Amino acid sequence: MATLTLPGFVNAHSHAFQRALRGRTEGADFWGWRESMLDVAGGLSPDQVRSGYVQVYREMLAAGYRVVGEFHYLGLAEAHAAVEAAAEAGIEIVLLLTAYGRGGLERFRQGSAADYLSQLEEVRATGVRVGLAPHSVRACPRDWLEELGRYAAAERLPLHVHADEQPREIEECLAEHGLRPIELLAETGCLGPHATVVHATHADAHELDLLAEAGSRVCVCPTTEANLGDGFCPVEEICRRGIGICIGSDSNVRIDPLEELRELEGIARRRTGKRGVLSVSTLLCCGADEGAAALGVERWPDIEADLEHRSLAGVENVHAGLVFGASADVVIPS
Template sequence: MDETLTLPGFVDAHSHTFQRALRGRAGGDDFWAWRELMLEEAERQTPELVRRGYSETYGELRASGYTAVGEFHYLGIEEARAAVEAAGEAGIEIVLLLAAYARGGLPRMRQESVAEYLRQLESLRGDGIRVGVAPHSVRACPRDWLEELGRYAEAERLPLHVHASEQSREVEECLAEHGCRPIELLARTGCLGPHTTVVHATHADGAELDLLAEADATICACPTTEADLGDGFLPAARIDHRRIALCIGSDSNVRIDPLEELRELEGIARRQTGRRGVFRSERLLCFGADEGGRSLGLDAWPEIRVDLGHVCLRGVEDGDLFDALVAGCGADVVVSAS
């Protein structure tokens, strides 16, 4: 009798893999203090460090059940190619989400113009690398950049990923500069559509969620990172009410466990609504796999096998397997990927 269950592989739709080096360096203060530490780590990265470190972390992703990753990358073109090499070594599918950065951050992260950014992106595409357009945020990209990048992504039928409404300060700064909230700005600049994934949206209000629903856009939730950085709670219940598509990301890779990310989504929704089973287990597994693939523009990625003899699943009835998997299991139930 087969003691394994075959499932679609999980898709990590949002990873900053170099941030794995910050694991365990908790510290105090807030997101913005952590960001300074993160920028120091980013500055020391080289193609060789990226290839070695990413190969290890992608191996960890693969072992946990992720079989595809969206690498949100802002370390430079040669480092981008090193990340793709590392993914090949680890046997994980990769979509390189090249970040557009006009202001802020480090000099190595920035491009002088949208034209320079598109030259970089096209050079990666020319090498056969799957890519997505990734304006880093409304903090990093002015309005005219967002407009140009939105047009390009739509014309080229490429995924567009962007951080938005992650922090209350970000919302306040956007209101001061543009007179609207971050996701409203994305809508006004043509960056919202079925190809768009908004990362985090922890501070999105009802009007912004309505815009996401109308655009058939996706939200990428990264609950373990959002908890680690004090980003706030995803408005999960309001997202569910609007039937907005959700996917997951390991983000800073402070934890690598897709089942934990999915369990956190349900836990947040339960705390917000006072009821259980807000997201059915089958739907959560869809967030972890199919919606992530859609977010990255993937048609296929490897499957995984789950150990039915694991102590967390032993003796569970067939009809309860998905509930048991999401509610009580960790990544160690994954035995292999095809």
């Protein structure tokens, strides 16, 4: 069999439990969908997390992902269950333990930033790779962001945070702080080369300049952002500034890294009316190396694609054929 070896894809942003919402269509907008998501999140036990996540992680492996950044906000016992599920499935996990100061469900929240950091240390002490994940400027007050920003920089740990996914979040941040979300993250010391902003869909030019100056990355999750009606990420503006982009399956409504990469370039083409905004090699780098760097992972397994797959028949440039004309079923099961 003719095959092509590639670095395994890296899924820099996942909420595995949201896979349960696949195919469910209720919720008129993001905020309506969020109600359904909170219903699912509220009912999960550690046993259910463990058994459910094994299935989701197997689906990721079959699609060619070899590393997952699990952005976890269901509680500490459930964090350990997620790590066990990753080990059982055989995927490398970086547990992005979420800090949640206000809003959401009670199970998401810690009493203080110090409580959160002691939870993080507990998970880290078991030898698991961890990162800090202030959920959003919505869920974390300013003093939490300052404390977490300091800690991540001092410990050289990844810091991931949702920002600018929805206009309402920006309006609320402006009303509370007089700053847009990424401006607040910059002021509170949360940006830096170890930081990744998830979405940045509605980031303005000044916010993107701040990311570029700090050397931070953006994690774009195109299939989820389309599913939730978030908008079009300013992909070409991000690239023009030299900001690294990685990808995430986020809500896991779809698990296919090639589709995420195709959509990434598709968004850029629709916005600019041009082709080739991101080169094929850049896109493949977004799907693997950039995600690994965002998670602080230096080595991870390769994958093999089946060059005799029907979707690649007659294709001369197989790398471009993979990104623009194939789905994850070209990945050979390992």
